[in-house]
Amino acid sequence: MCISATVTGSTVEYVLQSSGSNTVGWMAMGFGSTMANSPMVIMWPNSDDSITLSQRMASAEVMPTVVADPPRVANLSTSLSSTTGSQPKFAYTIAANSDTLQNVIWAFGTVNPDSSSVDANLQQHLDSGTFQLDLTKAISSNSSDTSSTGSSGIPLQYYQKLIVAHAILCVVGFLAILPAGALFARYLRTVSPQWFKGHMTSQVFLAGPVIIAGVALGIEAVVKAGSKHLDDTHKKCGLAIFVLYFVQLALGSIIHWFKPRGTSRRPPQNYLHAVVGLLLIALAFYQVRVGYRHEWPAQTGRDPLPKAADIVWYIWVVLLPVIYFAGLALLPRQFRQERMSYKVPQSSDTVRRDSTER
Secondary structure (H helix, E strand, C coil): CCCEEEECCCCEEEEECCCCCCCEEEEEECCCCCCEEECCCEECCCCCCEEEEEEEEEEECCEEEECCCCCCCCCCCCCCCEEECCCEEEEEECCCCCCCEEEEEEEEECCCCCCCCCCCCCCCEEEEEEEEEECCCCCCCCCCCCCCCCCCCCCCCCCHHHHHHHHHHHHHHHHHHHHHHHHHHHCCCCCCCCCCHHHHHHHHHHHHHHHHHHHHHHHHHHHCCCCCCCCCCHHHHHHHHHHHHHHHHHHHHHHHCCCCCCCCCHHHHHHHHHHHHHHHHHHHHHHHHHHHHHHHHHHHCCCCHHHHHHHHHHHHHHHHHHHHHHHHHHHHHHHHHHHHHHHCCCCCHHHHHHHCCC
């Protein structure tokens, strides 16, 4: 959905319009930064093509209830509303307040209440978020878009700054430091016995603090924005990747400290460690793309990142595997070195006993 606002004197006209990607059950917006205690305007279409406008409020993240005497009364604007077509829109007017940068919460559901009553029960929203409207922005002469058009000039809210910091740290940790450590191991393990120190330093002591800090900032951003935890793909995948990172560290520790003896074969955990490492970086690529393409505009109401972000992502997602898989040419030499290290050396007592028996 898209929310736009037009200020005319002492009145503000809001339009809530569907993007057409889902069936409209109901659409809503509220004045505030959290669901709790924010005055809301909720609208839905009825079977007779009329539109119900319901002003509500909630004390927490529960279904909001009707407010008999709202602080500002909203009036349905039938001339700008439409229930037909693939992108229905609902409009209303309300008295302006002193806000110039207006905090807005939004939500929409795909299940219609099947009742025109203002106190009809609503099924939980499919998606929700917060953003900010600049009510001082002039309407462009060549567009009917309003103050919701373009968000680059609007100052970042605190939770949005946290999201930016979270994104930067997680990108650096998962798509720069971790791949650097993997490449360090792939290219130097057959050259120097000190390769493991560099690999461990990169994956644990450099990547670890950056990743933990990035995830912590993301959690704080969710709390400050009043959003729900683990309510979308990005958040769920982020938790899975975070857990997988520590699983990978545990596998690396097991491989390093518990080396098999008496065999010339590579142990299964070594292969598992390599597969998990590649899976971790692949998931990180997916997570970053979902973050900047979908999560950022959904959680903030701001414009998506410019096309340059896509270009950088595409270059890195191609270049990194090419560099890594080119290093697989060193595998035969690596396997020969590993077979030599797995052999059990004979002690001097064993050698002496064998020569006596002969």
